[in-house]
Amino acid sequence: DTEVLSLSTPNVYFVEGKLQAEVARLANDAYAELAAKHRGRFLGFASIPMDDPDAALLELRRAIDELHMQGVVVLSNIRGRALADPVYRPFFEEADRRKVCVFVHPMIPAAAEAFTEYVLGPIVGFPFDTTLAIAKLCFAGVFKQLPNIRWLVGHAGGAIPYLMERMDSGWRDFAECRVNIDEPPSFYLKKLYYDTVTFSPHNLRMLRDIVGADHMAMGSDYPHLLGSIEKAVSSIEGMDFSAAEKGRIQSGTALSIMNNVPQTARR
Amino acid sequence: DTEVLSLSTPNVYFVEGKLQAEVARLANDAYAELAAKHRGRFLGFASIPMDDPDAALLELRRAIDELHMQGVVVLSNIRGRALADPVYRPFFEEADRRKVCVFVHPMIPAAAEAFTEYVLGPIVGFPFDTTLAIAKLCFAGVFKQLPNIRWLVGHAGGAIPYLMERMDSGWRDFAECRVNIDEPPSFYLKKLYYDTVTFSPHNLRMLRDIVGADHMAMGSDYPHLLGSIEKAVSSIEGMDFSAAEKGRIQSGTALSIMNNVPQTARR
Numbered sequence: 001d002t003e004v005l006s007l008s009t010p011n012v013y014f015v016e017g018k019l020q021a022e023v024a025r026l027a028n029d030a031y032a033e034l035a036a037k038h039r040g041r042f043l044g045f046a047s048i049p050m051d052d053p054d055a056a057l058l059e060l061r062r063a064i065d066e067l068h069m070q071g072v073v074v075l076s077n078i079r080g081r082a083l084a085d086p087v088y089r090p091f092f093e094e095a096d097r098r099k100v101c102v103f104v105h106p107m108i109p110a111a112a113e114a115f116t117e118y119v120l121g122p123i124v125g126f127p128f129d130t131t132l133a134i135a136k137l138c139f140a141g142v143f144k145q146l147p148n149i150r151w152l153v154g155h156a157g158g159a160i161p162y163l164m165e166r167m168d169s170g171w172r173d174f175a176e177c178r179v180n181i182d183e184p185p186s187f188y189l190k191k192l193y194y195d196t197v198t199f200s201p202h203n204l205r206m207l208r209d210i211v212g213a214d215h216m217a218m219g220s221d222y223p224h225l226l227g228s229i230e231k232a233v234s235s236i237e238g239m240d241f242s243a244a245e246k247g248r249i250q251s252g253t254a255l256s257i258m259n260n261v262p263q264t265a266r267r
Numbered sequence: 268d269t270e271v272l273s274l275s276t277p278n279v280y281f282v283e284g285k286l287q288a289e290v291a292r293l294a295n296d297a298y299a300e301l302a303a304k305h306r307g308r309f310l311g312f313a314s315i316p317m318d319d320p321d322a323a324l325l326e327l328r329r330a331i332d333e334l335h336m337q338g339v340v341v342l343s344n345i346r347g348r349a350l351a352d353p354v355y356r357p358f359f360e361e362a363d364r365r366k367v368c369v370f371v372h373p374m375i376p377a378a379a380e381a382f383t384e385y386v387l388g389p390i391v392g393f394p395f396d397t398t399l400a401i402a403k404l405c406f407a408g409v410f411k412q413l414p415n416i417r418w419l420v421g422h423a424g425g426a427i428p429y430l431m432e433r434m435d436s437g438w439r440d441f442a443e444c445r446v447n448i449d450e451p452p453s454f455y456l457k458k459l460y461y462d463t464v465t466f467s468p469h470n471l472r473m474l475r476d477i478v479g480a481d482h483m484a485m486g487s488d489y490p491h492l493l494g495s496i497e498k499a500v501s502s503i504e505g506m507d508f509s510a511a512e513k514g515r516i517q518s519g520t521a522l523s524i525m526n527n528v529p530q531t532a533r534r
Contacts, residue, residue, distance in 0.1 A: 082381075111378030114349075114399060118406035118444050123437040127430055128395045132381060139385035155433075159426035163394055165467035166422075166493065170390040173492040177385050200432035202473050209469055225440040226433065 002265040004254065005031055006045035006073035008224065009107050013050070013079050020049030024059050032067040040264035045073040045103050048091070056091045064098060070258040071101030071150070076126075076133035076158075080110035084136040096146035101258045103152040103195075106130045122226060130158030134189070135167060141180030143188040150257035152217060156198040157189075161206050164189055186210075193257055195219030196249060197227065199235040213245035217254040269532040271521065272298055273312035273340035275491065276374050280317070280346050287316030291326050299334040307531035312340040312370050315358070323358045331365060337525040338368030338417070343393075343400035343425075347377035351403040363413035368525045370419040370462075373397045389493060397425030401456070402434060408447030410455035417524035419484060423465040424456075428473050431456055453477075460524055462486030463516060464494065466502040480512035484521040 012023040024047045031044035046063030049055045063069045072095070074083060081087070083104070095102055106126035108115065115125040134153060137143055143151070153160065167185040171177040181188065190211050196204060197219040207216055218236060221227025236249050255261055279290040291314045298311035313330030316322045330336045339362070341350060348354070350371070362369055373393035375382065382392040401420060404410055410418070420427065434452040438444040448455065457478050463471060464486040474483055485503060488494025503516050522528055 109378075110381060111376075114377060117403065119437055119441040120399070120402060120406075123433055123444075124395075124398055124402050124426075124430060127426065127433065128391075128398075131391055131395075131426075132387070135387060135391050136384065139387075159391075159394065159398075159429050162426050162429035162465075162470055162473075163391060165465060165470065166390055166394065169466070169493045170386055174386045177390075198429075198432060199436070202476055203429055203432065206429075206469050206473050226436045 002040060002043055004043045004045060004070055004258070005034070006103055006105065007031075007047045008105060009075060011073065011075050011105075012047045013075060016079075017049075017051040018055070021052050021055035021059065023047075024049045024055075028059065028063050028067055028069065032069065035069075040262075043070045043258070043262075043265060045069065045071045045101070048072050048074060050074060050078045050088060050091065053087065053090055057094055060091065060094060060098070060100070064100065064259055068260040068262075070260055071103060071152070073103045073105055075105055075107035076129040077107050077110055082136050083133050084140040084142055092142060092146055092149065096148045099148045099150065099259070101150040101152060103154065104130065104133060105154045106158065122224075127155055127158035130155055131160050131163060134158070134160050134192070135185075138167070138185045138188050139177055139180060143191065144181050144183075147191070151192040152257065153192055153194050154197060154219065155221070156196060156203055156207055157192075157194045160189060161194075161203070161210050164210065190215065193217055193253060196232065196236060197221045199228065199231040201235065201239060204235060204239055208239075208241060208245065213241060213248040214253055214256075216249045217257070218250050269307060269310055271310045271312060271337055271525070272301070273370055273372065274298075274314045275372060276342060278340065278342050278372075279314045280342060283346075284316075284318040285322070288319050288322035288326065290314075291316045291322075292329075295326065295330050295334055295336065299336065302336075307529075310337045310525070310529075310532060312336065312338045312368070315339050315341060317341060317345045317355060317358065320354065320357055324361055327358065327361055327365070327367070331367065331526055335527040335529075337527055338370060338419070340370045340372055342372055342374035343396040344374050344377055349403050350400050351407040351409055359409060359413055359416065363415045366415045366417065366526070368417040368419060370421065371397065371400060372421045373425065389491075394422055394425035397422055398427050398430060401425070401427050401459070402452075405434070405452045405455050406444055406447060410458065411448050411450075414458070418459040419524065420459055420461050421464060421486065422488070423463060423470055423474055424459075424461045427456060428461075428470070428477050431477065457482065460484055460520060463499065463503060464488045466495065466498040468502065468506060471502060471506055475506075475508060475512065480508060480515040481520055481523075483516045484524070485517050
């Protein structure tokens with residue numbers, strides 16, 4: 001079986017602007033080398049120096065065209081700045097033109113003081129920050145304006161599925177929520193793709209009922225402590241979904257949205 | 268039919284410490300007067316001057332013993348301080364001794380800068396803050412140590428139901444999460460009560476599947492823009508739950524957890 005690797009939190013954002021480009025090149029070269037060495041076993045999402053706009057575009061092209069990687073990974077905030085910030089728009093416009101698979105992995109929220117106890121940063125801060133990032137991208141109109149990006153949202157969407165109806169209510173009730181989008185948020189949110197890094201059968205069922213198996217892709221969060229390859233597999237096998245649905249979740253969806261999928265990854 | 272009223276955000280916390288007591292007395296007297304004037308139509312949760320510990324205890328006793336109110340309302344943070352903060356422990360200990368129904372209504376998170384656009388404060392900040400408040404109370408051991416409080420959590424738990432499995436994983440994986448509780452978080456979270464202020468059938472189903480109809484109480488969030496008495500009723504009527512389950516959600520659960528329930532409120 002094939003695993004898609006990506007550089008987790010804090011990705012390349014532990015250094016500032018210009019330095020991110022060098023770290024990203026090093027990381028992406030290493031991922032490409034690993035994939036070449038273990039052909040059919042590993043694939044990878046590229047890291048992007050988001051705070052150096054020119055380098056971000058160059059690395060995107062290099063990762064997709066030269067390293068033949070399967071998409072990119074970005075965090076839910078970039079050193080505290082929202083993905084919906086206009087400074088990142090040129091990058092996402094290029095990603096849209098190239099139909100890139102963009103994996104959004106959580107980061108600790110920019111305002112982290114409330115999450116210092118009980119490991120609450122990863123436990124609830126991560127899903128909050130994913131939710132906030134996706135909500136802003138949605139209300140800012142990025143999903144509407146750039147419909148060709150294949151957004152893959154980590155941790156089963158954070159809390160997006162549970163809050164989708166509330167976001168729709170906000171769109172109906174508040175003019176500010178309708179400035180950039182002319183359909184309710186759920187219209188756009190159902191077009192995104194969600195990994196299955198929740199090992200709860202209740203969450204998996206809700207996700208299937210709301211977005212469908214063809215918008216779900218198996219994720220493990222391995223090697224994080226909260227992650228598990230074994231549970232990633234068993235949680236899906238344990239559901240009373242059809243074999244076709246399980247097939248989409250286990251590989252079909254991922255194969256349909258990633259870039260440069262090699263023949264070795266298809267069964 | 269009978270409605271239970273409570274003073275919403277910012278409750279009495281728009282003033283500091285000592286002043287909260289006077290505002291709370293005024294509000295609670297007005298609620299009690301309204302309930303007396305329209306007997307059988309209105310009931311009420313009392314507001315509490317949480318930042319004046321002595322006055323908080325006095326007002327709790329006055330509200331329950333003299334005004335015969337149905338419990339108390341607190342916000343998910345008190346001027347930025349967590350409900351799990353030790354300064355509030357004497358109040359909750361007294362509430363535990365008296366088996367008080369404590370309704371937790373959301374507040375804008377203490378760190379609010381990230382929620383300024385697109386009305387994101389109420390739309391996602393509210394459920395985040397409810398989730399954070401409940402997670403801290405849980406990991407701090409308050410639910411374990413004070414098991415007689417009937418906690419009623421607003422907005423269908425914020426995002427607690429969707430994040431419950433992740434909280435359990437955190438408890439298993441991190442020693443810090445096990446310092447104050449010896450069962451996984453879901454053990455305590457399933458003992459709480461949740462209002463149904465989500466009008467999504469997916470959320471209502473998840474809540475029923477996880478905590479059961481006898482831990483769900485119909486809520487409207489009226490008169491907030493995002494609230495609706497009509498949807499509160501129709502969303503539950505539209506579910507394929509049994510008549511017994513719907514009866515519990517519509518009134519049975521509330522009648523079983525509130526204080527001083529008058530005969531007029533029972534059918």
